[in-house]
Amino acid sequence: MRALLLEDNPDDAELLVFELKRAGFDPEWSRVDDEPGLVAGLGRSPDIVLADYNLPGFGALQALRLIGALPDPPPVIVISGAMSEDACVEALRRGAVDYLLKDRLARLGPAVEHALAQRRLDHARRHAEAQSQQHERRFRAAFDHAPVGMAVTAADGEVIEANAALLEMAGLSMAEVRGRPFDELVLPDDRPVLAEYIKLLGEGRDGERRARPRGRSDDDHLGRPVREVRLAGRDGKVTWTQYSASLITPNGVDGSPIVHQIADISARRRAEQALQRQTEQLARSNAELQELDRLKSEFIATVSHELRTPLTSIRGYTEMLAEDVNNVFGDDDRRLISIIDRNGRRLLALIDDVLTFADIEAGTLTLTCGPVRLADLLLSAVEATRASAPPEVAIKLDAADSLPELDADGPQIERVLLNLLSNAVKFSPDGGTVRVTARADAGEILVSVADTGIGITAAEQTRLFTRFFRSAETQRRAINGSGLGLAISKAIVEAHAGWIGISSTPGVGTTVSFGLPIS
Numbered sequence: 403m404r405a406l407l408l409e410d411n412p413d414d415a416e417l418l419v420f421e422l423k424r425a426g427f428d429p430e431w432s433r434v435d436d437e438p439g440l441v442a443g444l445g446r447s448p449d450i451v452l453a454d455y456n457l458p459g460f461g462a463l464q465a466l467r468l469i470g471a472l473p474d475p476p477p478v479i480v481i482s483g484a485m486s487e488d489a490c491v492e493a494l495r496r497g498a499v500d501y502l503l504k505d506r507l508a509r510l511g512p513a514v515e516h517a518l519a520q521r522r523l524d525h526a527r528r529h530a531e532a533q534s535q536q537h538e539r540r541f542r543a544a545f546d547h548a549p550v551g552m553a554v555t556a557a558d559g560e561v562i563e564a565n566a567a568l569l570e571m572a573g574l575s576m577a578e579v580r581g582r583p584f585d586e587l588v589l590p591d592d593r594p595v596l597a598e599y600i601k602l603l604g605e606g607r608d609g610e611r612r613a614r615p616r617g618r619s620d621d622d623h624l625g626r627p628v629r630e631v632r633l634a635g636r637d638g639k640v641t642w643t644q645y646s647a648s649l650i651t652p653n654g655v656d657g658s659p660i661v662h663q664i665a666d667i668s669a670r671r672r673a674e675q676a677l678q679r680q681t682e683q684l685a686r687s688n689a690e691l692q693e694l695d696r697l698k699s700e701f702i703a704t705v706s707h708e709l710r711t712p713l714t715s716i717r718g719y720t721e722m723l724a725e726d727v728n729n730v731f732g733d734d735d736r737r738l739i740s741i742i743d744r745n746g747r748r749l750l751a752l753i754d755d756v757l758t759f760a761d762i763e764a765g766t767l768t769l770t771c772g773p774v775r776l777a778d779l780l781l782s783a784v785e786a787t788r789a790s791a792p793p794e795v796a797i798k799l800d801a802a803d804s805l806p807e808l809d810a811d812g813p814q815i816e817r818v819l820l821n822l823l824s825n826a827v828k829f830s831p832d833g834g835t836v837r838v839t840a841r842a843d844a845g846e847i848l849v850s851v852a853d854t855g856i857g858i859t860a861a862e863q864t865r866l867f868t869r870f871f872r873s874a875e876t877q878r879r880a881i882n883g884s885g886l887g888l889a890i891s892k893a894i895v896e897a898h899a900g901w902i903g904i905s906s907t908p909g910v911g912t913t914v915s916f917g918l919p920i921s
Contacts, residue, residue, distance in 0.1 A: 403429050403518070406448035406476070408465055410435040410457050414504065418452055418481070425511020436460050440468060448476050449521075450514055455482035455489065455501075466496040477517035479510075551633075551643070551664035554650070555584045557657045559600075568664055571643070573636035584662060589640065592631040596645070599629060600660065603647060633664065642671040699763050702756055710753050717746045744790075755886045758817075759869060762893040769811040769897055776847055776918075777805045779812060780840055783819035787827060794832035797823070801840035805847060806920050814894045815918070821887040822851040822914050829855035829912065842920065846900070850915040857908040866904055867892040891916075 405422065409415040415433045422429045434443045437460050444451075451469060453462040462480045469475045480493040480501040490501050499520060500513045545552055551568030555561050564579045572579070572587050585593045633641040644665040651658035720743045726736065761767040784799045791797060808815075819838075826836040834854040841848055858866065858873050865871045870885040895902045895916045902916035 403427050403450065403514075404446065404448045405429040405431040406440075406443040406446075406451045407431055407433045408435070408440055408451065408453040408457070408462070409433055409481075410454065414454070417504075417507065418510065421507045421510040422514065425514065427511070427514065437464070437468070440465055444469065444472065444476075450517060451476050451478045452510075453478055453480055453498075455480050455485055455493070462493060462498070463496060466493065466498060470497045477521050479513055479517060481507075551666070553579075553584055553662045553664075555660050555662065557659065559583045559585060559660075562659065571633055571635070571641050571664065571666060573639070587633060589632040589634050595629050595631055599645070599647060603649060603660070604658075630667070631664075641666055642668045699760055702760065710750070710757070713746065713750055713753065717743070717750060720746055755890055758890055759886055759893075762890065767893065767897060769814060771809050771811050774808045774810045774812045774815060775805070776808055776815070776840060776849070777801055777803050779816045779819060780838060780849075783816055783823055784838060786820065787823040791827045792832065795827050795830045795834050795836060797827070797836045797838070799838045801838065805840060806842055808847065808918055808920065810898055810918060811894075815898070818891040818894050818916070819849070819851075821891045825887060825914075826851050826853035826855065826912070829853060831855065845921065846917045846919050848915060848917050850913055852911060852913040854911040857910050857912055858906045859908055863904055863906055867902070888914075 403422075405419075405427075407415045407418055409418070412433065415431075419429060419431055422431075432443055432446070434440050435457060440460075451465070453465045455462045462478070462482075466478055466480075469478055475497070477499045478497060480490075480498045481504060482489075482501070483504045485493075485501060485503065493501050499517045502509060502513060545554075545563070545565050548565055548567060551565065551571050553561050553564040553568055560581055561579050561584050564576060568587075569576060569579065574587075579587075585596050588596060628644050628646045631643055631645045633643050635641060644667050645663070647660050647662045649658045649660055720739060723731070723739050724736070724743055726739075731739065758767070780799060780801050784797055788797050823836065823838070830836060830853045836854075837850075837852045839850045839852075862871075862873050866873075867888050868885075869889040871889075872885045892902050895918065898918055900916055900918040902914070904912065904914050906912040
């Protein structure tokens with residue numbers, strides 16, 4: 403403890419120090435007897451000042467005036483040989499914490515202890531006040547300049563404070579808002595939302611921690627529940643906002659003020675509404691397109707079916723002419739009849755493809771399954787393709803007769819083979835080779851049709867099994883085709899619980915493979 407003694411008598415000073423030590427203190431002390439000495443001593447920040455009431459020219463009252471002007475004055479105990487009651491009162495009025503008579507110094511220790519304790523309490527109080535003021539300044543700065551609307555209400559809901567953001571949203575002044583029920587700022591239809599929220603908040607349930615729709619979060623970034631309410635402005639303008647609140651005194655204490663937060667989400671709501679309108683428009687457009695696609699498919703199927711009947715008749719009479727049992731026609735006539743027959747078969751095949759795909763799209767493709775020897779189908783398809791293929795393209799078959807039987811629709815599987823073979827021949831140049839392989843492996847039969855043709859780019863390979871798709875190179879070379887063969891083949895193979903895939907390199911060739919389960 404640092405003690406400053408304002409005393410002109412050294413013996414009296416020693417006596418004071420003795421009493422301090424007897425009371426259990428270990429003082430670091432100094433003695434002064436005039437104003438300059440007191441000023442110098444105060445510069446060493448003493449913990450306690452013991453001042454003699456009567457000094458020649460400078461006493462305790464003058465010292466109290468000087469010490470009282472300090473920002474953090476040390477406690478002063480006035481000591482005198484004899485003091486009147488009025489003098490004691492005056493000393494206390496000027497700031498002394500206590501007074502003692504020199505013949506009663508036994509009370510010095512407790513008096514100093516009390517003074518030091520009081521000073522510690524004063525320091526703690528001033529520190530708490532400073533902290534409180536600092537927190538209040540921070541809260542006020544955050545409150546006034548917050549980007550969201552904020553209001554503080556009493557427990558009865560009347561507005562105490564509101565920040566600039568909320569006043570701007572409401573189009574009101576502070577004078578118009580203060581003392582007004584907060585829920586009057588909200589549209590009447592949304593006021594029950596606030597009432598329920600505040601009720602649950604007061605019950606300590608943190609404002610509606612209840613089940614919410616899956617995939618939706620009703621919490622803000624601090625984990626507090628939020629609700630959407632509409633703010634009613636002075637000019638009739640409605641502002642969509644996100645609302646949350648918290649108690650200033652936590653744990654649902656009755657009578658606690660409430661801090662309300664209102665965030666303007668009008669722009670987000672407008673964007674959501676616009677997106678909803680676009681989604682609904684897209685749904686209507688999609689439904690219309692699906693209906694148009696259905697009508698188109700139905701029309702194509704109907705027209706194709708109507709074309710098939712007269713075309714079948716034409717092909718029948720063409721076959722009769724081609725037989726020429728009486729040798730009526732010459733070589734030129736037979737060539738023309740052959741052209742008619744070939745184009746009739748092409749047209750009939752195209753119509754069959756369209757009708758088959760119509761069944762596939764409608765989900766009415768029916769398989770008539772039974773025991774099938776794939777080796778026989780492969781041989782039949784290869785021979786049929788050779789008969790119509792250019793002689794410059796070689797077709798080779800590599801398939802064992804011992805392939806296991808399949809439970810499949812034979813004509814449909816043969817159709818797949820003919821589609822793949824005709825494509826391979828069509829895209830192979832003169833001198834090219836088409837190789838057909840088949841083998842049993844891991845419970846399925848694998849069939850591959852490989853050509854040495856023009857190939858197809860990687861970007862277009864993913865679209866090869868799409869209906870009516872024809873590659874850019876096919877169109878550039880004006881190669882005939884409907885773009886249905888691979889799509890139909892894929893549907894037939896997958897209807898047999900199989901798979902189909904393609905690998906191709908431009909300028910090198912293409913391999914189409916498919917697998918069918920043996921069981």
